Amino acid sequence: MDAFKEFRLTRRGLLRAGAVSVAAVAAPEVAAAPTATGRPPSHASIKLRVNGKEQELTLDTRTTLLDALREHLRLTGPKKGCDHGQCGACTVIADGRRINSCLTLAVMRDGADITTIEGLGQPGHLHAMQAAFVKHDGYQCGYCTSGQICSAVATLDEIRQGVPSHVTTDLNIPPPLTAAELRERMSGNICRCGAYSNIVEAITEVAGSAT
Amino acid sequence: MKFEQPAGHNPIDQLKVVGRSTERIDGPLKTTGRAAYAYERHDVAPDAAYGYVLGAAIAKGRIEAMDLSVAQAAPGVLAIVTARNAGKLGKGRMNTAKLLGGPEIEHYHQAVAVVVAESFEQARAAAHLIRVRYARHKGSFDLAGTLDTAVKPGAQSDTAVGDFEAAYAAAPVTLDATYATPDHSHAMMEPHASVAIWNGDELTLWTSNQMIDWGRSDVARTLNLPREKVRLVSPFIGGGFGGKLFVRSDAVLAALGARAAKRPVKLALQRPLIFNNATHRPATIQRLRLGAGHDGRLTAIAHESWSGDLPGGGPETAVRQTRLLYAGANRLTRERLARLDLPEGNAMRAPGEAPGLMALEIAMDEMAEKLGMDPIEFRIVNDTQIDPEHPQRPFSQRELVRCLRNGADRFGWQQRNPKPASVRDGRWLVGIGVAAAFRNNLVRTSAARVRLSSDGGVTVETDMTDIGTGSYTIIAQTAAEMMGLPLEQVSVRLGDSRFPVSAGSGGQWGANSSTAGVYAACMKLREAVAARLGLDAATAHFADGRVSVGGRSLPLAQAARGGELVVEDQIEYGDLDERYQQSTFGAHFVEVGVDAATGEIRLRRMLAVCAAGRILNPLSARSQVIGAMTMGAGAALMEELAVDKRLGYFVNHDLAGYEVPVHADIPHQEVIFLDETDPISSPMKAKGVGELGICGVAAAVANAVYNATGVRVRRYPVTLDKLLDQLPEYT
Amino acid sequence: MRAFTYERAASPAAAAASAVRMANAKFVAGGTNLLDLMKLEIETPSHLIDVNNLALDTIDSMDDGGLRIGALVRNTDLAADARVRRDYPLLSRALVAGASGQLRNMATTAGNLLQRTRCPYFYDTNQPCNKRVPGSGCAAIGGVSRQHAVVGGSKACIATHPSDMAVAMRALDAVVETVAADGATRRIPIADFHRLPGDTPQIETTLKTGELITAVTLPAPIGGIQQYHKVRDRASYAFALVSVGLIVQRDGTGRVALGGVAHKPWRVEAADRELPHGAKAVAGKLFADAHPTEENAYKLTLAQRTLAALLADARA
Secondary structure (H helix, E strand, O other), X not given: OHHHHHHHHHHHHHHHHHXXXXXXXXXXXXXXXXXXXXXXXXXXXXXXXEOOEEEEEEEEOOOEHHHHHHHHOOOOOOOOOOOOOOOOOOEEEEOOEEEEHHHOEHHHHOOOEEEOHHHHOEXXXXXXXXXXXXXXXXXXXXXXXXXXXXXXXXXXXXXXXXXXXXOOOOOOOOOOOXXXXXXXXXXXXXXXXXXXXXXXXXXXXHHHHHO | OEEOOOOOOOHHHHOOOOOOOOOOOOHHHHHOOOOOOHHHOOOOOOOOEEEEEEEOOOOOEEEEEEEOHHHHOOOOEEEEEXXXXXXXOOOOOOOOOOOOOOOEEOOOOOEEEEEEEOOHHHHHHHHOOOEEEEEEOOOOOOHHHHHHHOEOOOHHHEEEEOOHHHHHHHOOEEEEEEEEEOOEOOOOOOOOEEEEEEEOOEEEEEEXXXXXXXXXXXXXXXXXXXXXXXXXXOOOOOOOOOOOOOOOHHHHHHHHHHHHHOOOEEEEOOHHHHHHHOOEEOOEEEEEEEXXXXXXOEEEEEEEEEEEEOOOOOOOXXXXXXXXXXXXXXXXXXXXXXXXXXXXXXXXXXXXXXHHHHHHHHHHHHHHHHHOOOHHHHHHHOOOOEEOOEEEEEEOOOOHHHHHHHHHHHHOHHHOOOOXXXXXXXXXXXXXXXXXXXXXXXXXXXXXXXXXXXXOOEEEEEOOOOOOOOHHHHHHHHHHHHHOOOXXXXXXXXXXXXXXOOOOOOOOOHHHHHHHHHHHHHHHHHHHHHHHHOOOOOOOEEEOOEEEEOOEEEEHHHHHOOOXXXXXXEEEEOOHHHHOEOEEEEEEEEEEEEEOOOOOEEEEEEEEEEEOEEOOOHHHHHHHHHHHHHHHHHHHHOOOOOEEOOOOEEOOOOOOOOOOOOHHHOOOEEEEEOOOOOOOOXXXXXXXXXXXXXXXXXXXXXXXXXXXXXXXXOEOOOOHHHOHHHOOOOX | OOOOEEEEOOOHHHHHHHHHHOOOEEEEOOOOOHHHHHHOOOOOOOEEEEOOOOOOOOEEEOOOOOEEEEOOOEHHHHHHOHHHHHHOHHHHHHHHHOOOHHHHHHOEHHHHHOOOOOOOOOOOOOOOEOOOXXXXXXXXXXXXXOOOOOEOOOXXXXXXXXXXXXXXXXXXXXXXXXXOOOOOEEEEEHHHHEOOOOOOOOOOEOOOOOOEEEEEEEOOOOOOEEEEEEEOOOOOOOOOOEEEEEEEOOOOOEEEEEEOOOXXXXXXXXXXXXXXXXXXXXXXXXXXXXXXOOXXXXXXXXXXXXXXXXXXXXXX
């Protein structure tokens, strides 16, 4: 336990350093003094194919794909829950793969083929996954739902393509379609209302009917 | 309509529409991305400018200087509003801290400025160009360190029956244990968001608010406007859980920004700001003392709770359920409130009961073990059918025992090994836990307007909100049942302050009270219809789109042939909730696995059995319960706003740092509703379930962890670092 | 996010040259970490060089039996590659333990190595942080530090490296290949790629200005039982409290690398040598110079117990 004593001694050292750092921040009290004035925005023109429709946009380079969809194309199905890739509400399918549209710039997606929730189905003509969510009550407030459904559709593709997950036991055979696999793969889509149990039932039903 | 006597037989009892599992009528909109939330109202504000909020960089102190010049000159900036140029502002009755701070700073990330610009990108960039010089003041940030200075916050804060101290001293078996629950964040998926439009001196806010009428009043108070000049609209709300009960900075700053920029402004609080800018469930420290005889009957129950809040704030009422849940002749409760300069504490899903049961229901598990009793039997022995403080007040319904027994059968409780740390499944230590669920049933005045149109369809209008609870659907079910129509013939319009004032969504009162309001309005419509058709309202039968009396039968639509028939009424409550204690009950069962090596805790099974009056829509009510169970699982295993006690703020202020459960955390969940009606609650004979579902869950998890490992954790969340030292060595 | 100009690079060398020519330039590939930080103005580049069009997205078998993984290979594709799953299962396991399905579809091999810490004080521009603003202090020391480094830290910084993939790469002795503005290429052993914080926690790798990662190579497969256990409070989509990457051969020898404990993937060659003697002996070497805080001392126990469990599994 000599090593442990040593930690303690050093820890006191660290504590002292901590106190100094707090004092340091307490003294000047200027929050993040900006070094630059507002830089002029830079713009770029891009083409996107969104839900089968060609779109041309000229955007501030800072515009995320999510904001391009929501604010410029007025497709508000993809949601902004966190804007930092921490919730999955913004999930769309880009060139066949689900992504967080909040963490990609629209200019980086020039030429991409994007599917949003609006492109999957409409009221009266629901996609099978949308219908299953309604049937199993796989949503409550509805804010994460677009992302959940886009993610679910892409998840089933990923399983078909043999992409392994954290819970895949044998990496060298195709991953099985189990509730545990679905739960792990859907974990990038947070539902604070807690509809998870129902969502997994909805996806399972769609997966079963598709195979 | 005044509800003063227990409900007799009424049209709802037909249960042709009400009480049946019904897919949500707003489902197709929500699952296709067509439901437009507050920030998404391109339809009403196609030319909106964008607002971005700057939060205070310190927890407590003063703004000494603010330089807006660089930000103001930044590209696209239309206006910057701070406390200095906002004009005189009031404060909402429901708010503790100001929604626009300065020069005094009351808490970290309190809004100090809103930047309005042509684009979101420009507003965000310019907000980072505001220079602020602060003077930091000393604050109080550590609940545990302020217990000595905590005060008695209100008249109800101390209760006592009998002689607790004497009974406790005399009890042969006693428990004295202290528990801690951390600060929690609502973390609803839709950030607080608003679009503000001024038309002259009239303000319309498309916002995300659970309580339209409270919001309308508090916006008016904050902006010093007459109430009539303010309109709030919230048809879709991306979750609230109490976080959107009150007007928050998004609404006020959007309004101020729009006034300054002379443009509609839309604004959503950026996620990393929300955790400190908005409200949270306050942390508690709770001491439980229980005394019982060898027969397991409680003779002494004391529950004391300490929490903190900003000056003017209130306590977390964590002892309230302990006044009602178990029998016992000698009892006391105490609530104490400390001053903390952390962000504002306020209601979150089942305020009081949720954290209170996190402590009480572990204590009950500990006490059962001391007594050598089964934890379910121990609870059953101490059941009461009367308010223990007021023996003349019975419970309107109290099926706790049936919930426990029913759940025990369903969950396989008999197979539980009461000896901790004795069940193993490979590397997993397996345990089962139980807790009682309890949440009071509150009733509130609620109004609705119903319209019968010439095509025979009915439209309901009320300022009730649907925060994911399923209000749209149960209101449609209620009107369909009352008017004898299929569900498709009813449309429901919610969340607009132009509609009659409802109970709103909070305190799990929404479903019962708002549908009771619709019931009242529909009763009035039935009378108006009967009058138009020349039929006797008292004997008229409404079914299949027709109204029948004796042999006569006329189409309902005929009553509106001469023009739309519009009536409005409200449900008001008499003193039934004083004469009877109205509460909802349940039992939670949880099985956990704990990795014997790493201490990782994973849920394997969850069951809730609920007794909550008539279940209006079993499909959406079940969702309310599984959602609450999920939030309870988060409280048990991961949720904690980590306080930096030097700097005075919640450090983990984003959705990566503040962990809430993800799919992989939640196993299949089972919910059983006991077949119950409560005619004392309302004409609907329903009660709430949305908060009952969270009550007790975390304790059931903690008790299961104890059963799995023999390690008793009394400080939430129950994380592996609190187990490791006490688990057997692993080599 | 401050305004920036944007270009798409045509070749790796051109990208590197542009990064030197343009003031305050950054490469962007997946964007999953850079954009996150730009929104908070923790990163404030004036110019972004989008490297996504560079043909660096293939996984090629090498003559020595190893693999050359293009810098732009997405985490999903790397984890799903049949050769990786068969010959480097540790890498596949580590990748799928990280982030979410969506993020793995975006995140690249090079970007994953360059992830910045998730220290909440680094993420809050109101707080002192030597990594973000050199010389401003470290708020994590004496603050909320349950997730922070227990070994290899300094008085300036106790942040951890958040990557799972890099832990596997470290155990597999990967080599990072780069190109500089003048076209010169370099091979950096992964052990030398990430730095400890010392007095300059803002400098996280040994990359030079403008130097672009083009690939990561893996030596020929070494077989053995390969496991990756990531310990976290929630079951998925969370950063590691501790993670353990382990390769054990039949004779009990092997390699171990840890995530979540240090400013870089943590591997100590002397600890590898203790593997035949069990987890306690290994942990003794891994943590010979550990300096945990009160809040994160559990990581020492946790890492040892996790390793013990993996060793037991490997024996079974």
